[in-house]
Amino acid sequence: MPPKTFLGEFEQMLLLAILQKGEDAYGVEVRRELEEATGRKVSRGAFYTTLDRLESKGYLRWTSRPVEGGWRGGLPQRHFEVTDEGIAQLQRSRAALERLSRGLDEILVGP
Amino acid sequence: MPPKTFLGEFEQMLLLAILQKGEDAYGVEVRRELEEATGRKVSRGAFYTTLDRLESKGYLRWTSRPVEGGWRGGLPQRHFEVTDEGIAQLQRSRAALERLSRGLDEILVGP
DNA sequence: TCTCGTAGTCTAAATTGTAGACCATATAGT
DNA sequence: ACTATATGGTCTACAATTTAGACTACGAGA
Numbered sequence: 001m002p003p004k005t006f007l008g009e010f011e012q013m014l015l016l017a018i019l020q021k022g023e024d025a026y027g028v029e030v031r032r033e034l035e036e037a038t039g040r041k042v043s044r045g046a047f048y049t050t051l052d053r054l055e056s057k058g059y060l061r062w063t064s065r066p067v068e069g070g071w072r073g074g075l076p077q078r079h080f081e082v083t084d085e086g087i088a089q090l091q092r093s094r095a096a097l098e099r100l101s102r103g104l105d106e107i108l109v110g111p
Numbered sequence: 112m113p114p115k116t117f118l119g120e121f122e123q124m125l126l127l128a129i130l131q132k133g134e135d136a137y138g139v140e141v142r143r144e145l146e147e148a149t150g151r152k153v154s155r156g157a158f159y160t161t162l163d164r165l166e167s168k169g170y171l172r173w174t175s176r177p178v179e180g181g182w183r184g185g186l187p188q189r190h191f192e193v194t195d196e197g198i199a200q201l202q203r204s205r206a207a208l209e210r211l212s213r214g215l216d217e218i219l220v221g222p
Numbered sequence: 223t224c225t226c227g228t229a230g231t232c233t234a235a236a237t238t239g240t241a242g243a244c245c246a247t248a249t250a251g252t
Numbered sequence: 253a254c255t256a257t258a259t260g261g262t263c264t265a266c267a268a269t270t271t272a273g274a275c276t277a278c279g280a281g282a
Contacts, residue, residue: 005151005237005270005271006120006121006149006151007120008120008237008238008269008270009117009118009119009120009123009204009238009239009269010117010238010239010240011238011239012120012208013207013208013211016208016211016212016215017211019215019218020211020213020214020215026260027260027261028259028260033211037207037210037211038117038207039207040116040117042240043240043241043242044241044242044261044262045239045240045241045242045243045262045263046239046240046241047240048260048261048262048263049238049239049262049263050238050239052262053237053238077259077260077261078260078261087218087219090218090219091219091220094212094219094220096124096148096149096150097123097124097127097208099148100124100127100128100131100144100148101127101205102131103131104127104130104131107130107198107201108198108201108202108205109202109205116239116240116268119238119239119268119269119270120238120269120270121269121270121271122269122270137229138228138229138230139228139229153271154271154272154273155229155230155231155272155273156231156232156233156270156272156273156274157270157271157272158271159229159230159231159232160231160232160269160270160271161269161270161271163231164268164269188228188229188230189229189230
């Protein structure tokens with residue numbers, strides 16, 4: 001039974017950013033991707049809080065990564081992965097948006 | 112200077128639904144469009160509250176419509192229109208989403 | 223006049239989005 | 253060895269968005 005709500009706007013972008021990064025989907029990378037793609041600043045708080053919420057909803061999972069060559073942080077890196085549930089949500093949001101944008105290309109493609 | 116946040120997920124869909132309806136963009140029609148496109152129920156509260164918020168942000172304007180043939184409600188109908196500001200926001204959201212979806216078509220197109 | 227359907231307002235609560243302070247560890251420089 | 257700096261992440265608290273549902277009003281038809 002599909003949940004009654006859609007993904008929030010930020011949740012959606014976060015999930016997409018993880019997919020973009022694939023194997024490299026750990027914190028800092030994903031966050032950077034997000035900032036680049038949206039052109040806005042993403043605070044740590046916003047970022048990790050949303051990540052955790054997404055996990056508790058089952059749209060996301062993560063594993064601790066072994067420290068690879070050259071890394072020098074203090075805590076273990078988390079590697080993120082979107083679950084099938086998460087992908088299904090993404091598809092639903094996308095389908096709705098696509099349908100609502102139909103025929104509006106002229107208007108919606110900015111400068 | 113552009114606002115620092117994006118449109119919420121529902122706000123975005125609402126604006127799109129108005130654009131879709133064009134001349135017919137008054138309450139009931141827009142709401143119906145939304146319900147059809149998303150497949151979920153949109154309560155009056157959700158709908159009008161968001162409409163008003165969008166207006167106060169300047170992304171939307173409305174006018175009272177003269178009662179045309181056949182209409183028989185009690186209150187005057189409101190006809191909605193997306194402002195240029197609103198369109199600009201829509202473009203920003205769309206651009207970000209598009210960039211984040213790049214190359215993921217395989218994954219994002221559902222059944 | 224009673225009832226139904228249309229339109230819209232209002233209140234309150236749940237969910238999302240956001241910032242920023244704080245913790246811990248490693249590396250570089252002195 | 254000691255300090256500064258950078259990395260990666262946790263936590264708290266608050267602001268904004270989303271949502272349901274009760275309530276008001278009016279017209280038309282039985």
